[in-house]
Amino acid sequence: MEMAKTLMVNANCRNHLSFSAILNSPKNTKFSFSKTMSMCSSFCPRASSSTPKDELPARIGFLGLGIMGSPMAQNLIKAGCDVTVWNRTKSKCDPLISLGAKYKSSPEEVAASCDVTFSMLADPESAVEVACGNHGAAGGMSPGKGYVDVSTVDGATSTSISSRIKSTGALYLEAPVSGSKKPAEDGQLIFLTAGDKSLYETAAPLLDIMGKSRFYLGDVGNGAAMKLVVNMIMGSMMASFSEGLLLSEKVGLDPSTLVEVISQGAISSPMYSTKGPSMVQSLYPTAFPLKHQQKDLRLALGLAESVSQPTPIAAAANELYKVAKSRGLSNQDFSAVIEALKVARFGGQTSSFSSETRVSRRRSVRRGACASA
Ligand SMILES: NC(=O)C1=CN([C@@H]2O[C@H](COP(=O)(O)OP(=O)(O)OC[C@H]3O[C@@H](n4cnc5c(N)ncnc54)[C@H](OP(=O)(O)O)[C@@H]3O)[C@@H](O)[C@H]2O)C=CC1
Numbered sequence: 367m368e369m370a371k372t373l374m375v376n377a378n379c380r381n382h383l384s385f386s387a388i389l390n391s392p393k394n395t396k397f398s399f400s401k402t403m404s405m406c407s408s409f410c411p412r413a414s415s416s417t418p419k420d421e422l423p424a425r426i427g428f429l430g431l432g433i434m435g436s437p438m439a440q441n442l443i444k445a446g447c448d449v450t451v452w453n454r455t456k457s458k459c460d461p462l463i464s465l466g467a468k469y470k471s472s473p474e475e476v477a478a479s480c481d482v483t484f485s486m487l488a489d490p491e492s493a494v495e496v497a498c499g500n501h502g503a504a505g506g507m508s509p510g511k512g513y514v515d516v517s518t519v520d521g522a523t524s525t526s527i528s529s530r531i532k533s534t535g536a537l538y539l540e541a542p543v544s545g546s547k548k549p550a551e552d553g554q555l556i557f558l559t560a561g562d563k564s565l566y567e568t569a570a571p572l573l574d575i576m577g578k579s580r581f582y583l584g585d586v587g588n589g590a591a592m593k594l595v596v597n598m599i600m601g602s603m604m605a606s607f608s609e610g611l612l613l614s615e616k617v618g619l620d621p622s623t624l625v626e627v628i629s630q631g632a633i634s635s636p637m638y639s640t641k642g643p644s645m646v647q648s649l650y651p652t653a654f655p656l657k658h659q660q661k662d663l664r665l666a667l668g669l670a671e672s673v674s675q676p677t678p679i680a681a682a683a684n685e686l687y688k689v690a691k692s693r694g695l696s697n698q699d700f701s702a703v704i705e706a707l708k709v710a711r712f713g714g715q716t717s718s719f720s721s722e723t724r725v726s727r728r729r730s731v732r733r734g735a736c737a738s739a
């Protein structure tokens with residue numbers, strides 16, 4: 367078995383089991399880990415020291431080199447991994463090839479030439495296409511290999527990809543990430559994994575290169591569900607923050623001061639502190655595309671529907687993101703959802719946080735207050 371020659375798993379959890387020992391175990395899916403392993407089976411922070419290069423899976427594939435996939439693959443290359451890349455738009459492979467990555471011209475060829483293949487695709491449709499479509503990764507999978515899908519998709523999609531991959535004898539792990547462009551660049555992602563535990567252990571040193579922590583959540587679907595719940599909350603938070611910024615401005619307050627006030631209190635969040643200042647300037651440099659946030663809300667609402675859980679706040683937020691999409695903001699950062707709340711006026715111009723409008727509005731609010739006093 368190709369993988370077996372290199373795999374010592376999970377320095378982080380202090381378990382040094384070879385991959386061959388795991389796969390050849392009579393109870394493959396229930397191999398007997400030490401108590402230490404069961405203690406850290408749910409949550410593991412990143413290993414404090416880096417895993418020696420010769421303990422990493424030998425050949426790593428990476429499919430999908432968008433905002434997230436590119437820096438994730440780059441971190442693997444920089445850590446000394448042997449990485450083979452593929453992306454639908456080939457030009458996005460070039461910077462990684464110049465860093466030392468190999469290139470194959472289809473997901474199938476990548477999977478055939480690698481031990482563990484990661485995929486980071488836009489949505490359920492592309493995740494299925496790349497895994498199971500014509501010349502998809504499944505065509506190159508076989509026993510001893512693993513497929514780790516880190517895209518944000520719904521549980522049903524993940525389950526169907528899992529079935530196809532496992533029908534080849536390979537292992538499957540869903541591992542969506544929490545954390546955006548900057549955490550991806552800094553190797554600070556949070557992995558929400560579920561599926562084959564032995565592949566989780568094999569992939570752990572790689573996850574630790576790309577992320578700061580990882581959760582193992584059990585059966586396929588649980589990682590997807592956790593990610594959707596997190597992003598449902600995030601989408602609603604951003605919509606609510608947008609309302610607050612615009613309301614503060616309309617009543618004559620400085621939205622930048624609101625951002626500062628929030629940063630010091632109980633609802634402080636890195637998301638508000640990082641995105642707030644640019645939102646005040648009506649700037650939305652893309653880290654997490656708005657179309658993906660709306661996709662996640664749509665999928666989260668489907669998840670809620672499947673268990674009859676009311677989610678009225680998320681449903682309202684979803685409508686707002688749909689409006690933003692219809693205004694051509696799909697590829698802007700999801701903080702551009704604030705634009706959906708700006709009232710059209712002056713021949714179609716929407717309001718903005720220009721200091722001029724802020725000052726004049728503050729004056730007129732004060733005038734109104736005096737007049738009614
Ligand atoms: N950006 C973020 O902050 C975060 C994103 N995510 C999730 O990660 C995933 C990727 O996000 P991100 O990198 O931002 O997205 P991007 O839109 O930047 O990249 C999407 C990737 O999917 C590929 N793709 C899209 N459609 C197809 C298709 N039909 N066939 C093959 N490949 C396709 C794109 O290829 P091409 O280059 O050819 O278009 C590209 O590689 C999404 O599921 C997103 O929800 C999770 C956490 C954070």
Ligand SMILES: O=CC(=O)O
Pocket residue numbers: 543544545546597654
């Ligand atoms: O999915 C987006 C994120 O920031 O996490």
